[in-house]
Amino acid sequence: MKNLPLLLAAALVLAACAQKSDVTVTRSTGKVVTKSRSEPIFYNGKTYQLDFSYLESAAAFDMKVSGMSSKQQKDAVQLATSSLAYFACPDGQKGRLANTPEYDSGQWLMQARCA
Helix, strand or coil: CCCHHHHHHHHHHHHHHHCCCCCCCCCCCCCCCCCCEEEEEEECCEEEEEEEEEECCCCEEEEEEECCCCCCHHHHHHHHHHHHHHHCCCCCCCEEECCCCEEECCEEEEEEEEC
């Protein structure tokens, strides 16, 4: 009888381990998601607008970052490429620039692809 509480505790632990997990594991398809997006992105304490669409002819995404100044090229590139990796690239791939960014009418314009 002295070991009864110990045996009951061990039985509960074993029963808990035997239950099926409610977690569903999914794997990436390994394909680039070419769906166009328009997203507000919170970056460095401010919210900017990111718009991108896939250009079949260039095999790259046409990207626009609004709300940054002409002096924020590095920030615009970082926001665009990291967002592309999150929204469109397969697991393990990053967004990479495909051209030199340009600033025009309050927007940073660039092309990027998953790599």
